[in-house]
Amino acid sequence: MISTTTLFGLSSVILVGLGLFGLIVNPQPLRKILAFNLLGSGVFLLFGVIARRGAGAGLNSDPVPQALVITGLVVAFAATALAVALLLRLFQETGQAITLDTEDPSIHAPARSNDP
Amino acid sequence: MISAEMLLLISFATPVALLLACGWRMVRERMPTLFAFAPLPALATALWAVNRPPWVFNEARLHITFVLDMPGAILLGVAALLWSAAGLYASTYLRGHPNLGRFSIYWLLTLTGSLGVFVAADLFTFYLTFALLSLAAYGLVVFDGTPRARRAGIIYLVLALLGEIFLLMGFVLLASAIPGDSLAIRDALATLPTSPWRDPTVALLIAGFGLKMGLVPLHVWLPIAHPAAPMPASAVLSGAIIKAGVIGLIRFLPFDVPLPDWGVALTAVGLLTAFYSVVIGITQPNPKTVLAYSSVSQMGVVAAVLGMGLAAGQSNAVMAATFYSAHHLLAKGALFLAVGVVAATGPRRLWWVLVPAAILALGIGGLPLTGGALAKLAVKPVLGDGRVELLATLSAIGTTLLMLHFLHRLAASASPDPSASAPIGFALSWMLMFVAAIGVPWTLYGVTGIGVYDDVLQPKILWAALWPILIGAGLALGLWRWGRYLPPIPEGDIVVVGQPALRVVVRCEDALERVEGGLRQWPVAGLFMLLLILILGGVMFHGY
């Protein structure tokens, strides 16, 4: 009989796979950011499963991974916010939804001085 | 009484101080006038050291070790002499030149390395000075800024770096064989014969130093780079700098333990070089190129001498090769200066340049009573009586032919203005070198105990030196008569194979660039990330 932790553990692993797939294959930056969040949630879920497996001493779940997941969620949010801000600024600058899959050729063109 | 430490210190402090002074524009503009004096402390050091037991200077904090022994001191002394004379020449040559600051920096850098390499006593110091002279000399080769000089510079640099690579690996192998932390050349030599990496070490060392000496087939850069440099730089390049390879072989090969295979191989390469470069040299119209090929040929003879010594475990080969090289250094340096003097001299005054030049040129072939004859005499015992000796004699014929061809081309390169005469600086330095090239070998020959003067004057020996000259002269007549039928061969001969090789390299680079362009795609990089996870995980799984 499959246990709850195994079930959620396996689903977390599938979420990781889905997140990886989306991050690699989807060309739109916003969808990549979304896939990154999916991937991250899969990793956090796995940590939650590990916490649950470590129940003991009167606790239903090991609190250390829980605390770490909370911290991790904040980091992931900050990362998402930074990425979204960059993406929107880039959109504002170029006026089109750029792709990250291939490089902007202008970077290889001689640039104006970087120093003001 | 100045101590040896002080002398040695001043020898290197002088060029370094001048180099630092180049940071100041006022001094930099006047620096060439000081060129002639920069090597003089080193000359004094060499004079101090001649005929004394080896003396070691160790500065442990900076890993700098020097040794003053006979071979090092002799080469240091004659090299300092050439640097001084060429410096005098350069100060006139550069007058009013817009880039003379640049020249000064590279001249002094090369000078420091060139003098240091003769006295370096540990692997680090040797590699440091060797690399310094190799790379700084690039600045001299390309100084003219012409496309020809720049091409020469690239070829020079590629091969010089290749040589550095051979040496670095060889040195690491040497150091790895030394028990403990020592980097002293003496300790390296002591362990080399029993080192587990003996053969690769010796091969790498011969390749690295042979490249600097111009041994075939690693000689290609030399006939291209030496003529491309300005006249005084050509003189030191062909005279002093290639001797870094000679001192390298002297310092790093174990001459008291016979290594027959390597000895024979080195001799064979040396003799091949000696003949090959004569054959190519006689097709060259430019007197400087002819001289460069002659340098290659002469270094071949030195390599043959060292090879015979290595094969038989004869340590007297060291002094013989040193003396031979010292003579070549002076004579070749002088002849390069002569090319410059002749180019500035009209036909009317030409004879007083051409006659001494002829004496020096034929001296390289072994003309009796010249330093060259002494040099040939000095190496004779090492070469023995067999086939090698015969081949060496034949190479003297070749050298004579090559040097007569040089004189021919030299005379043709005189200034078209009949009354032109070389500036006093040119003439003075040339006369100085001429005197040195005649006088110094004679002095050294007796003083250092390489031979006794009485031997030199025996008729049998005089004749033995003379007949190859005569045959060479006969061949030279033939060359003048039928020389035009010789095929034109570019400078650096086999360098032409570099062209298709270069195309292949460029094509490979194109391919790499295309592949990298593909890898810069996000999805591809992402896939590689997953692939690497699987590979690393799999490899670890498989490992147990």
Added chain:
Amino acid sequence: MMQDPSNLLVLALVLPVAGLLLALVVGGRYAGRIALWLMPVGLAIAVMLVVSVIRADDALVYDLGGWMPPLGVALRADGLSAIFILTTVAVIGATGIFARTEFRTLPGQPETRTSLTFWALLLALWGALNLVFLSNDLFSLFVALELLTFSAIPLVCLDGRAGTLAAGLRYLLFALFGSVLYLLGAVLLYGAYGTLDIGLLSGLVRPEPVAWGAAALMTVGLMAKTALFPLHFWLPPAHAGAPAAASAVLSALVIKASLFLIVRLWFDAMPALMNPTAAQVLATLGAAAILFGSVLALRQARLKLLIAYSTVAQIGYLFLIFPLIVRPESGSFAAADLYTELAATVVSTSAWSGGVLQAVSHAFAKAAMFMAAGLIAQSLGHDRIADLSSIGRALPITVLAFALAGMSLMGLPPSGGFAAKWLLLTATIETGQWWWALVILGGGLLTGGYLFRVLAPALFGSRQSVTLRAPVARYREVVVLALALCSVLLGFVRLGAFDLVQIGRLAKAGMGLP
């Protein structure tokens, strides 16, 4: 407070963080001044740290909050950490002086954008680096890596051009990709061993599937952040597009942080997993990095891109140390005699010292090169390599600094790069892996090639006069020269001083290796 040298670990961590908070409060007008005042203090702390580690001849450990691992988090400074902390403060300090007037609010003007963000982010970056070098806990290290990423990426896009924004976004997303993989590995380790402390893990990790998986995930995740070939695609545009001062820090330090963690993982956290074949895989990637990075550097039209690709190549050298530390012929370990086998596996210290020296001298050299390129770009208004003829006439100190730094990259004596190359070559001989020697030597030739493309016209160009669009402040040139000289003079550091590298190494301390 100073009696206990382990307080230095806390200070090294708190100083930049406090600086960041302070800078944010006082604003752009004083942020730069705060950073510049804190840097000498940081330098003093770093020097004291090095001295303390040498004097203690062991790692300094600090249990934060008085809680011992596995419950708490420990800071730990061994010789390796101390060296990197010192290098970091030196490079960041030089960057600070270099950028002193570039990012500032003029008196009487309202606060400008870069005058706050540049300095605050530089301080955050410094704190993140110190944390990476000090933390002994895999999760704190994750936070440190993220802190590093968040402070590095805005620095890339400081000029706000579309090109650098795109480069920054690619960098950010790929770095996050790497972080998640790293975190996944750490999670698995916690699941298997119930701790995230490196010291405890080193005794617990056994060769088993979960550990292999974790090691693979974490290594690859960190490789992506280090930009090891073929995961390097984000680096050239990001490092080339950033302002010179930022590029210097990014190329010199930021990528080394994740590399440092790989080393920590392999040799400290999971020594039992040290696998010769996996080490060969890493080094093969390193060799490919050297080849591709150098060839691409040869073909760039812009100076900063050339330098960025040179970083890609130089990272490769650092990955060559793995097989030189893990000997190939030592086969599988039986669990029983694991530690004796391990003792035989860890060979001479040459590779360690060589690797560290390579990392440190590259840090100084690359910082100098990016700053020199920045000065050239500033004074010419462009950084096209084809138009750098005779620039040495106009900017002699800058070009000299570039040449000296290049000397170190090429491994010419007496530079730090030479000493590093020497040690690495020695290690290849000692471990009988001559093929890596060929890679090291060939890479040197290629390095010479791409530097030649810059230096030959710069030093030997035929132009008689070069007109500069903007003058270059002398003190900035001097900073660049000082960095380049550091990387050259490292070669004179008595190699024995790099015994410091060995102090407090877990694999050594815990396993009683000679």
Added chain:
Amino acid sequence: MTLALAVDIGLTLLVLAVACWTLAVRDTFTSVIGFVAYGLLLALIWVRLAAPDVALTEAAMGSGLTGLLLLGAAARLQNAKNISAPPGLALRWVAGVLCALVSAGLAAMVLLLPDPAPTLAPAVVAHLPATGLGNPVTGVLLAYRAIDTLLEAVVLLPALLGVWSLAADRDWGGAPRLRYHRPDGALTLLAQVLPPFGIIVGIYLCWNGADQPGGAFQGGAVLAAMWALILTAGLAEAPPVSRRWLRWLLVAGSAVFLVIGLAGIGFADAFLAYPAGYAKPLILTIELVLTLSIAVALGLLIAGPPTRTPS
């Protein structure tokens, strides 16, 4: 099969289905909505994993704040010309296979995790009395691993500075503006009704975090979400980034934490240690200030870079 397990399986399938749909759906806006739903379902899973603190954070941050952020971005990017083509079929297949392989490997590792699982729960419980706290998660966050929490609060600052640094030079000193389009009635209503409750919940979460599920991050996230809602609806303006009080608010949490931590060196012989008997009040102080700072930082992260151009 027990009912609980059946519920778990149903929940899992639902989460996986929503996740797949989120990835597969063509329209980005729809995809983000899917992600928000996914986050809420995930919070349920966290409850099932006996991790209410994480469930709260996931709901507030993972689903709420992230959703708000992504929705805003998707709305702005909706009119963008899409010039990016997806990679070729072969590449997608390879990616799919590799992802599946990685997942399979991970699944094997999950199944191979040791039993009984190593855990720090006993250690956490054993030392909890020393901190005076009732919630073990808060104990980990603010005592045992206080450094992570401190750094976490600090990490928000460079991220925020990073977002701010994306402003144009001329916009520096202006205020962030969140309104993407004309707010509709529903949003305004929501923004009028929800915040009073949200703020109470946020403060409660923070205050109660010492003993019950909740804490600074959760409380801060809820407060930030409320603020962001108000800003989005256009009911209030964000303050200009150059305001000194705003900067103080941002750093206050980390600064107080840092100062108390440093005081620990003198009074409790370690950085980030609390003197015996004072642990709980100090932790509560830190949490309170931290909640405020985190709320401001998170809210500003959503609000984006400053601007001066009128709407």
